[in-house]
Amino acid sequence: MTYDLVVLGSGPGGYAAAFRAADLGLSVAMIERHNTLGGVCLNVGCIPSKALLHVAGKILMAEEPAHGVQFAKPTINLEDIRQHRQSTVDTLTGGLTMMAKGRKVTVIHGEGTFDSxxxxxxxxxxxxxxxxxxxxxxxxxxxxxxxxxxxxxDPRILDATSALQLERIPEHLLVLGGGIIGVEMATVYQALGAKITVAELGEQIMTGADKDLVRVFEQVNKDRMSFLTKTQVTNIEATPEALNVTMQDKDGERSLSVDAVLVAVGRSPNGKTAGISDIGVKLDERGFVLTNEKCQTSVPNIYAIGDVTHGPMLAHKASHQGHTAAEVIAGHKVDFQPLAIPSIAYTFPEVAWVGLTETEAKKQNIAIKTAVFPWTASGRAIASGVTQGKTKLIYDEATERVLGAGVVGSHAGELLGELTLAIEFGATLEDIALTIHAHPSLHETVGLAAELGAGTITDMPNKKAGEMNKAP
Structure with missing residues (x-):
């Protein structure tokens, strides 16, 4: 038969597209080269890493003073941890298989290559x-x-996939790359007992986040990990005793001997595979597939979504693109034009941001102001012992429209939902400040940051009080 739609890949974008198209009445086939559905994210990426980060969080919490409660040193069973990771993956991938059957999506396993x-x-x-x-x-x-x-x-060289297997916990692990994947896996291995050194070529770890947010993370973790920024690793020599690493920084060349190296220097799109360019689909020089706002490529009946397209390599971007592409194919008039795509480092503390950052605003010469509410003034944070955090709103200087936000602290990523919606709806500081937030809660810090910027704050000294005391 000739399908209305064939989706090549079953990751978060692929299965979202296939299922949405099936719901819209199209005949759909989904091709997956691996034996299980879900792609990198579900099988060897975001889902298993979060399962391990959950375990790491329990360990780190047990190490901290609990105001009158003392915990014994945790006993670590790597096999049980591995089983938790795998059961999490199996639950979700199994669910995808059932949903594909329920929607009558034909699943074809194997390596797919375009013929025409x-x-x-x-x-x-x-x-x-x-x-x-x-x-x-x-x-x-x-x-x-x-x-x-x-x-x-060398088995002592790990990547993001092999690191999730937890074959062993090295005494000293060098994480090559300070992006989100690198710092998340550094968090896991540190909690499980490894000494951690993170080497990052750029000026800061977690490129993309504002420096003030990253600084809080580094301060909290200064005794847990070493962060080497503006540092280039130029060679790794494997000997029976150790991995001898050569690095270059502003002070010159230096050497470091470690027990394992996790290489997490980023990802590259798979646009130059699967015969994609052979059928006339245009790519850029890096291998990204070029698309328009409808996720359509240079070939009208071929669409592209997810990591293989420009934009952040995030599962939630891919799934929303998948919906858009499926709906366009079904005849709906829709575009993929998000104002904000959230990013979260699920570390301890979490670092989360969405929309315009201060760094981007400066590069683009956008006139912005910020309102930063410190968690040292949050009742919930004080009661919970998580005062090392802050909530920041970035807003247009003239209109006070919220353009971006950043949060660092316990469960910071959970606060991004409201902030992403606020940006999409064009909310102003006043809109957020007048929205009643539950007290005491961490999400209350969003409202308090807005009050701080709007000049209506009463939970902190109000620097704008003089401007606000005139009757309207």
Whole structure:
């Protein structure tokens, strides 16, 4: 048969597109090269890493003083931790299989390659079949970037996938790359007993987040990890005793001997695979598929979503793109034009941001102001012992419209929902300040930050009080 839609890839974007299209009445096939659905995110990415970060959080909480309660040193059973990770993955991937069956989405396992703008050949175990379609969605994701000087055949070299297996906990782990993946896995391994050094080529870890948020994270973790910024790793020599690492920083060349290295220097799109460019789909020089606001490529009946397209490589971006592409194919008049895509580092404390950052505003010469509410003034934070945090609103200087936000602290990522919605709706400081937030709560800090910026704050000294005491 010829399907209305074939989706190449079953990650968060791929399955979202396939399921949405099926709900809209299209005949759909989904091609996945692995034996389980869910792509990198569900199988070897965001889901298993969060399962391990949950365990790490329990360990770190047990280490902290609990105001009159003393916990014994945790006993760590790696096998049980691995089982928790895998059961989390199995629950979600199994659910996807059931939903595909329920929606009558045909799932085809194997390696898919475009033959033309209307057919894909799927190969598995030496057997091939042709799948014909009217429309296709490319959802092939991305892969970890590899460095030429890294001896990847050495089992002490880890990537984001192998690190999740927890085969062993090294005495000293070097994390090469201070992005979200790097610092999250550093958090896990540190909690499980490893000494951690993070080497980042850029000026700061967690590139993309504002420095003031990152600074809080670094301060909290200064005794747990070492952070080396503006540091380039130039060579790794494997010996039977250790991995000898050569690094270059502002002071010159230095050496470091470690027991393992986690390479987490970023990801590269898979646009140059699967015969995508051979059928006329345009790519940029890095391999990203070029799309318009309807997720449509240069070939009208071929669409692309997720990591293989420009924008942040985040599962929630991919799933929303998947909905858009499926709806366009079904004849709906929709575009993918988000004003804000949230980012979260699920570390301890969490670092989260959405919309315009201060750094971006300065680069673009956008006139902004900020309102920062410190958690040292939050009743819930004080009662819970999590005062090392803050909530920041970034707003237009002239209109006070909220353009961005950043939060660092316990469960910071959970506060981004309201803030993302506020940006999408064009909310102002007053809109948020006049929204009643529950007391005492951490999300109350969003409202208090807005009150601080609007000049109506009573929970802190009000610097704008003189401006506000005139009758309207």
């Amino acid at each position: 703008t209307n057919s894909i050949t799927v190969t598995k175990d030496g057997q091939s079949q042709q799948v014909d379609f009217k429309n296709a969605i490319i959802a092939v994701g991305s892969r970890a970037i590899k460095l030429p000087f890294v001896p990847y055949d």
